[in-house]
Amino acid sequence: MASFRRVLSKRVFNAFVTILLIMLVNFLLFRVMPSDPADMMTPRDPTTPPEVKWRNIEAWGLNDSLYVQLYKYFVGTLTGDWGISFWYEDNVANVLGSAIGWTMLLLGTSSALTFIIGIILGKYAARKRGKPADVAITSFGLFFYGMPIFWFGILLMVLFVSIIPLFPSGQYISAGLHPELTLTSISDILWHMALPCATLTIGSIAGIVLIQRNSLIDVLTEEYIVTAYAKGLTEAQVMKRHATPNARLPVVTTLAMDTAFILGGAFQIEVVFSYKGLGYVTIEAIGRQDYPILQFVFFIGGVAVVIANLIADLVLVKLDPRVTIT
């Protein structure tokens, strides 16, 4: 167990360093770019009075030396002071609070669906390797993989909103309703989430399906599988006891790595369906040059992925004693 603790501490340490570096890159990105940070951090609306710029320079501490700014940025970020949105003139945390919740709901639901359906399809394809069912599943996987996910969302919108009007065209809830724990409210939220969630699930399922399939096929060519068959086990037994546990490892890694990809997909989907989550607000922020919001999204996105990977690493060590730290 001592070695497990060493692996653990090294992983946690690396994750921590990565997060600090993300903050450093984030800090520098918004300062080394060719434009003046004071101008950049101030709305480019020509009617903005010059006092606003000076007030912002003061508020942002842009008169301080770079080191002092860096120090202040780190302390602020770590203590939950993430800056003031230019557009909303409110704390970034307040602006993004509810948006993050909606994104988590969308992401959580679709990730769970992706994981479950992906594993099932992947296993099935591996068992039918080379047969029509496998070719069909693999091709569909690749097909959706090669599709810009925002475009797939638009296609579903054309189909199920314009041509057959089954679902609403956007928002997370009907006008007039408020998110609360009543049957009407919850079913309305689910109804609004159906299309975005379906898009995200179908669009990102290929990764899991193909990895599950390939790693299972890899395992199935191992000699101990032949041995298992030779000693008279049925296919179901071999799959359950010998093949699946070993094929599980790459799937865990993939799921963690997919976090970044799925998050990007969710951003696009939110824009397509005007689903007012983190992605929607972020894209709005680009148009409004609302940099504190972008800076925070950059930070939180990185942290989310680092944590997902950390968890995956730890699960992996638990699942497979052979995994050691590299």
Add this chain to the structure above:
Amino acid sequence: MTFEKKFESGTRRLLAFNPLLADKAGLSMRNIGRTTDLFMATWMGKIGTGILVFFLGIVVFTELFVPYDPGDFTTDKLLDPSLEHPFGTDQVGRDVLTRTLHGTKASLMVGFTAMIISMGLGTIVGLASGYWGGWRDEVIMRVNDVFLSVPWLVLMIVIASIWGAQDLTSVIVVIGVTGWSTTARIVRSQVLSLKARQFIERAKALGAGDWHIIRRHIFPNVVPLIFANAILTIAISILSESTLSFLGLGPQDVETWGRVLEDAYNNNVALAGPFMFIIMPGICIVVVVLGFTFIGYAMDEILNPKLRKR
């Protein structure tokens, strides 16, 4: 992590490369004739190559023959498809088919050039990090982690929106510099396993310098691994361009499929029609990306003999 991350950005990870197989990969790279035969024997190789040839043909055809100039504004706005305008017209009356045909060139160009940037960067960083080892390796890998961790789309839109320039070159550079991290990882792990081999030791014993070893012994053994990856990177770069364009951060100086999609979406075509306006450019993207994915996949099947059909 875009493919190791969508791949990073997802697709690249589909080909889970196994560095241990690099020797066999090296063999099949040296024997180009046999590799080509094997490649064309796979249905993915055939279809992928067919698709690529088709779209390259479109670029040539467009340059030579296309009837309308994409810049012609007319009063025939947002028409449904007809014989005269097979894909309909856009919000300022331009022919959508013509725009799609003209978009082919820039879209493919983004794919190829962004691929060269990110593969170049990734290979150099991976070679340096793997060959030096030690604290340099640690530093480079931690920086690499940052690029792998920040979601690819967020990284791209933040850099693109801070940079602010929206011409073809900047878009290519943005896509290129955000896509190198997976390649660096793959190259590094391959270099690490090569460094421990005897033939490197032998070369050192014979007095070979670092540069010679890297150039003559390590790099040639890395190429087969990154080859399939490079093809997939083209596909991802094309996807990236269309996504950036859709979000309003694409190149403003040339026609690309992404821009046609952006125009269509911004003019509420998804809800009000004409649907062909938004469907056709998307289909082109899907087919081209699929083509490159097939080629990459077929390559992997050859470079990864364990999966070869027996």
